[in-house]
Amino acid sequence: MKVEILGCSGGMGLGQQTTCYRINEHTLLDAGSGLGNLPQKELLKIETIFITHSHLDHICFLPLLIDNLFEFIKKPIQVYALPEALDTLQEHIFNWKIWPDFSTLPNATNPVVNFNPVKIGEKITVKGISYTPFPVEHIVPTCGYHLQSDTGKSLAFTGDTTYGEQVVKTINQLGQLDVLMTECAFPDRLFELGKVSKHLTPTMVEDLINNLEQPPREIWLSHLKPSQQLEIRSELEKLDLKATRLKVLEPCTHFQV
């Protein structure tokens, strides 16, 4: 599977856009401001979007995407998320005050977008890749997605999460991963803030990897806060992750998994 890193920052700034990844050109994982890196003709290829949670940095370009594509959409864009996240989106974004409710436009029987609730553990298959939601630990209801390709490749994207026993247990259940794509929002100096806001710091990343029964072959990190980026990167360089190769993601790059 082709994984394009459109946005992987924990904030904004020149060259810094928030979480959005594209899988095989037609599917998105989250719809943060990184989505703005795609030209219109590439946006037109998007058919399916998996959302991890309702925080703004993960959904901010979803309303604009649907609006951009409105006149061109032949079949509804399928948006998947936990029911709680969908409720939040409908109540606070697609509420006719912040943005129109596109799930009823141009009419309710033939809308441009369908909001589909996911269930933990229930896989959704899109063009040869399955996406199975798994629980993580964040400040609002959040799920990660376990991607498995028909060529046997396995990638887990946690979205935002902190470190905890439950997260280790859940990732263990996913089996051997080629890639664990997760976050590292804060430096260890802000460990307590990481715990309270339910994000990861470098030490937590190390604990997570070293407590897994089968460490992933690679770990890809994103969501570094722009103002603390250098500090986080230098702490990450000192980690001892044994069998796992660590990569800090850069925007507008892509990988074959």
Ligand SMILES: [Zn+2]
């Ligand atoms: Zn979040």
Ligand SMILES: [Zn+2]
């Ligand atoms: Zn976030």
